[in-house]
Amino acid sequence: MNNYATAAVIGASGYTGQELVRLLGAHPAIRVGAATSEAEAGAPVLGTGLRYVPSAAVDFSESELVFSCLPTGESAGWALRAREAGARVVDLSADLREGGAGAVYGVPELWREAIRGEDLVANPGCYPTGILLALAPLLAAGVVDRTRTIVIDAASGVTGAGRSAKRELLFGEVADDYRAYGVGNEHRHFAEIAAGLARLCSGEAPEFVFTPHLLPVRRGILETLYVPVIGRTGAAEVVAAWNEAYAEEPFVEVWREGLPTLRTSVQRNVVVVGAADVTGVEQGMVLVVASFDNLVKGAAGQALQNANLMLGLCEHEGLQR
Amino acid sequence: MNNYATAAVIGASGYTGQELVRLLGAHPAIRVGAATSEAEAGAPVLGTGLRYVPSAAVDFSESELVFSCLPTGESAGWALRAREAGARVVDLSADLREGGAGAVYGVPELWREAIRGEDLVANPGCYPTGILLALAPLLAAGVVDRTRTIVIDAASGVTGAGRSAKRELLFGEVADDYRAYGVGNEHRHFAEIAAGLARLCSGEAPEFVFTPHLLPVRRGILETLYVPVIGRTGAAEVVAAWNEAYAEEPFVEVWREGLPTLRTSVQRNVVVVGAADVTGVEQGMVLVVASFDNLVKGAAGQALQNANLMLGLCEHEGLQR
């Protein structure tokens, strides 16, 4: 008798897909039945006994679970096809994050009950994951001054941009460099962050500026937030709000002192948050730093949390705490 | 007959000292007569026929010009000794940047006339150089909203931290990582930036937050500034203010569109500035990015501009434009 749920991973040869297959390999209750890649069809899938097949070759009715790791724009079609065939689906692209096709937006720590038992979840973008988890308890605690602008300066490793062959992602271009990109509201995640904040605030969300930068590293995101706060709120109050919100959460790590660095969180399914006082300014501000692995808590690891909730498993199944 | 000014470089085996010796090698009117290093005394000085000597072995009365590249705390003593011996002195450490011993603070583009002919100049810190050059024309043009806080998020290559053997600067620590450090007002440059802004504003300087980060690259600084502005000021007005201020300046490069990246400026004696509109916020804000090489325009190159002014030479002598 088979106690495993069988999963198919669509678009499994990209960085997120590879990470997901790796994580699923250690999951006690899910096994990968198919992994697709048009470009690498026929090649072995590292860490499994499988070979990549084209997406069209997958019979979704044989999968209880389907993860789509295809690029945004190509993903929703496959996700919906899989759902129609009866699978529960986690879409890791941005295609359904605005709720299309009834998809639920999946940050488990914030909206867990909405995810449980669902059959279509839109996995959040990497940047929004850290930002929303860092800010949610502060907004709930009422310490954010919503009349002022939150500045979010973020830096990401290159795997966040996917594995497609693009000149601007060549080693010769990225190495020894550091650059802002997608400034203003150009980055796809800007609207996603805005929507997430609006949901957290019942509409009266604070304004924010978001500037992502490309780091010459493979993986990891570090977000530096300049949060306008009310009155004498300092780092200690921020840490207290996080501790209250996340005391029972295995995948959010709150630092009492000090600030996490990029590598603090790499290859772990966790967002690590720390805060520091900002001195010498009259209007209150607290410096917040969030560190997480764009491929794990920012993608494949969070997808696994969502899948566990959808299947009725323990949320942390298959994920090291 | 000798048309050269003879220079001594104190602390010449560090990253800044090496860069300075390299630049001086191409200077048509200055030649290096002595280069000191306690640790490498006796070893050849790359690119010259010299060997390192201990600082105590230098007879400063034989040098018209002395550059001190020693670490902060060790530098001022040698700088003053050299001046007493009759040399003109550029101190690249932070020891004299508050004006001690009558030292003049040397950002040529901002306070050129104060430097000309002087005999003791404190070369600015790397971070402040870019920040002051980016903000000065905006403050002068009156477009900055001084009631709000400027957020300065900066990232620097590792050579900015010097060449001393410290565990936290090991390759094994820095590679694949990215971290905030010296937050709040802990970084030595915080006070220097504050003093520079105060001078630019006759005292009524805007508040600012400054968060430096350590990048896993060898050289280069990228500063991302979130500048609160008045009314409908946008990137176009910011660029116009820069263009007016720097039209004749060979070492400030203003980009009409697009934002410079770290590598834009590496190995050049230039600060490159660009601006972008910030959308979706009610209170005006402009995104400003400054890119420069911490070892060149942030240190040795600017020291050469200062030295040229002190000696009555053309400011750009020996520096590629």
Added chain:
Amino acid sequence: MNNYATAAVIGASGYTGQELVRLLGAHPAIRVGAATSEAEAGAPVLGTGLRYVPSAAVDFSESELVFSCLPTGESAGWALRAREAGARVVDLSADLREGGAGAVYGVPELWREAIRGEDLVANPGCYPTGILLALAPLLAAGVVDRTRTIVIDAASGVTGAGRSAKRELLFGEVADDYRAYGVGNEHRHFAEIAAGLARLCSGEAPEFVFTPHLLPVRRGILETLYVPVIGRTGAAEVVAAWNEAYAEEPFVEVWREGLPTLRTSVQRNVVVVGAADVTGVEQGMVLVVASFDNLVKGAAGQALQNANLMLGLCEHEGLQR
């Protein structure tokens, strides 16, 4: 009742020590009771509830197992003290690799029976581990032409050099560079390789040249061997010899075709070997590439294999296969 063996890790804040503590955290039958560091005494040991203590504060009689990760020259004294107190000891330094104090040289795949139940094992150097495992089956199969010289060109990430603050290991020195070091027989591992080959060959070992290089990466070793072979021996015969020798070994991975890269083995307790034919030369030669993580199979992971054997546990306990 306590089913765990209690281990002390001496010198636990270096790269190898950190890796070992991390691996022990997942071991089902060993738990870390003490972790020492003079420099970081009092600081928390990541991933455990412990704090670093000075080595002198450890009561070795409370540990069934002691790992010494101290630098060569400082390690043997502590190792012997621990053994006298009744602990089984794995010394990860080079101090006892020549068999001093009765220490057994611990490459489990080659000399497993000698290790089982022992109380003092010298864990091999990183470079020798890959070289001996790659060559042993070829020497046993008689395909190596012992009248000619084996050329071993190796490249290692920086963590192999330890975590001491040395100028030549600074990020500013190592980044963007690649260099040969310890050439000729200068590297400590030269004699260790020679001794290992002599043991494999009963004295009539082939000559070899060994040139390590320093790579600008944190971890991983890639060894490229140019192996003179007899007659028409090609890559296929080399692979066959490996397959026969290592069919049952979980920690040696033989590639039938293609060559592993550095990253193939990173963070896994494995040596991955591949071979390619060398064409266009009259005298037979096969190209052999070995890839392994200097901190895992080259140090902490192998130490765990040894410890398991010493304690009578299953050799792969606590190590992912």
Added chain:
Amino acid sequence: MNNYATAAVIGASGYTGQELVRLLGAHPAIRVGAATSEAEAGAPVLGTGLRYVPSAAVDFSESELVFSCLPTGESAGWALRAREAGARVVDLSADLREGGAGAVYGVPELWREAIRGEDLVANPGCYPTGILLALAPLLAAGVVDRTRTIVIDAASGVTGAGRSAKRELLFGEVADDYRAYGVGNEHRHFAEIAAGLARLCSGEAPEFVFTPHLLPVRRGILETLYVPVIGRTGAAEVVAAWNEAYAEEPFVEVWREGLPTLRTSVQRNVVVVGAADVTGVEQGMVLVVASFDNLVKGAAGQALQNANLMLGLCEHEGLQR
């Protein structure tokens, strides 16, 4: 009146083309009249007042000099078209290195007289440049044992592979990795090295093995050669042979002791060579290390030497010595 030779650079937006345009910007007797790029047509050419044009838009009859930096396979057609239009042509691709269309193979230090005044020169490949310059004096001095195999283990930065968007050159693939590629005689440069050695030896060239590796750095090549030598030849004799051959050569730097590293030569038009004794082997062998910048002495800088010779200028014009 115009004292400049006008040059066109075909394929000017790749790494080699960019470097060449940069170097030409400092040349006192050549100026760039046109720079072509299909992909970036219309965009400004950094460091010039020009904009990229499509290759088909260039009137070659207006150029005294044409450099083709197109990929191998696309280059010869344009090179020959330019020669027909009356220009002198340096082809930096591999298309004409076997002498097609009467092209002369251009390593100036070895075959200078054959290049002088020519109208079609094939610029050598990067790897062969260092290998031939390192070995030529040793072969001439008769110290190489030609009955044994020279092992050439080489490592190159990524820009050597060009600027085309290929998945295997993405930052996410190359970073933190190191790999052998093009082993056996698969690399295009294998035959070029063989042909060069044959020419140096009048046919009786020694056999060699050549294994290039890809380094996670942007630029630079380090070649480690294991040279079988006759009798008691050691590093000192090797250095003596180099010194005799290259005493007057500004672009070959011979180190009396020590070995150059990758960064020794970066951004300079030079091959730096050093040697070390190999101890403990009965048959004589000397370790030789050659360091050079693949984009400068390995490509654009050497192309400039060739162009100078073709135009009858001083060979080192426009190149720093």
